[in-house]
Amino acid sequence: MVMQKMQMGVDGPNCSRIIAGFWRLKHWNMSVNSLLDFVHGCLHLGVSTLDHADIYGDYTCERIFGEAVSGGSAKIPGSMRSQMQIVTKCGIGLQHSQTRPGIHHQHYNTDADYVVGAAEASLKHLRTDYIDVLLIHRPDALMNADETARAFEQLHKEGKVRFFGVSNFSPSQLSLLQSRLPFPLVANQVECSVMHIDPLHDGTLDQCQEKRIAPMAWSPLAGGRLFSEHNEQAARLREVLAAIGEETGGYTADQVALAWLLRHPSGIFPVIGTGKTGRVRSAASALDISLSREQWYRIWSASTGTGVP
Numbered sequence: 368m369v370m371q372k373m374q375m376g377v378d379g380p381n382c383s384r385i386i387a388g389f390w391r392l393k394h395w396n397m398s399v400n401s402l403l404d405f406v407h408g409c410l411h412l413g414v415s416t417l418d419h420a421d422i423y424g425d426y427t428c429e430r431i432f433g434e435a436v437s438g439g440s441a442k443i444p445g446s447m448r449s450q451m452q453i454v455t456k457c458g459i460g461l462q463h464s465q466t467r468p469g470i471h472h473q474h475y476n477t478d479a480d481y482v483v484g485a486a487e488a489s490l491k492h493l494r495t496d497y498i499d500v501l502l503i504h505r506p507d508a509l510m511n512a513d514e515t516a517r518a519f520e521q522l523h524k525e526g527k528v529r530f531f532g533v534s535n536f537s538p539s540q541l542s543l544l545q546s547r548l549p550f551p552l553v554a555n556q557v558e559c560s561v562m563h564i565d566p567l568h569d570g571t572l573d574q575c576q577e578k579r580i581a582p583m584a585w586s587p588l589a590g591g592r593l594f595s596e597h598n599e600q601a602a603r604l605r606e607v608l609a610a611i612g613e614e615t616g617g618y619t620a621d622q623v624a625l626a627w628l629l630r631h632p633s634g635i636f637p638v639i640g641t642g643k644t645g646r647v648r649s650a651a652s653a654l655d656i657s658l659s660r661e662q663w664y665r666i667w668s669a670s671t672g673t674g675v676p
């Protein structure tokens with residue numbers, strides 16, 4: 368199994384089709400050595416694109432990652448840094464933060480100074496000279512697209528960020544920001560899984576395909592609820608995914624759930640959230656599954672609980 372790499376966007380970075388997400392890093396409670404082993408394991412499997420956000424772990428995950436992967440040095444060693452693509456996000460002010468106690472009400476911020484400052488803080492915490500892809504984490508009702516675009520242009524000109532994207536943006540929100548930028552956005556990271564198929568039908572994936580913007584699917588296994596939830600949708604899906612896993616050559620339900628995303632013509636990059644190398648390996652093998660149209664629509668029906676009209 369060789370991990371497929373695919374370009375994000377029109378002229379974006381080459382990224383691994385399966386991306387490893389570090390939202391849950393703090394809960395993994397790993398020693399520095401275990402975290403380093405996990406990152407080496409991802410890279411060894413070809414899962415070279417690593418997804419972060421400044422807020423993860425109450426603004427601590429980037430630092431935990433940077434300290435471990437740099438081996439305590441000022442920077443991640445060049446030989447290792449060149450093997451990975453780092454995605455991170457900014458734009459959320461977390462309330463009840465222990466590390467930033469000055470924030471009293473949850474809010475979003477896409478002002479130019481804020482975005483530049485947040486990206487510079489991420490560079491410091493991640494111990495790197497550049498971010499491969501910076502995303503605005505959530506749409507900000509107060510976003511002044513000229514300002515946010517100015518921040519992107521500055522970060523790009525200074526070599527601090529190579530490519531830009533958004534997360535959880537509607538098509539019109541993405542178009543607005545794009546209209547003020549001299550370069551194309553490369554990604555929109557949205558919630559998408561067999562349990563959450565809205566992006567298929569609300570125009571998000573249509574826009575990605577139309578503009579050749581990479582959709583990144585967060586919680587591609589519904590955050591584990593696909594396996595733990597006791598509702599009808601999850602039960603239906605588990606049954607159909609297991610059956611199709613058998614039909615396609617002995618794959619597991621989680622692998623088929625990822626293959627279902629990978630089959631979409633917009634070129635989805637699933638962002639998995641496990642902290643276990645074995646599960647990353649299993650996810651990587653999802654690329655070996657090829658689903659027929661009938662199998663794909665059987666999963667769609669299990670998700671919606673309806674027949675295909």
Ligand SMILES: NC(=O)c1ccc[n+]([C@@H]2O[C@H](COP(=O)([O-])OP(=O)(O)OC[C@H]3O[C@@H](n4cnc5c(N)ncnc54)[C@H](OP(=O)(O)O)[C@@H]3O)[C@@H](O)[C@H]2O)c1
Pocket residue numbers: 387388389390391418419504534535556557584585586587588589590591592594621638639640641642643646
């Ligand atoms: N842009 C955004 O707004 C946004 C929002 C949320 C997340 N994200 C990104 O998306 C990434 C992934 O999100 P996620 O963690 O929710 O993804 P996920 O892969 O859907 O869920 C991961 C969870 O499912 C569990 N799991 C995985 N395989 C399993 C299996 N076969 N059986 C039972 N449990 C299983 C994992 O447990 P183990 O660790 O024990 O394997 C983990 O707790 C995050 O790390 C973050 O980078 C972005």
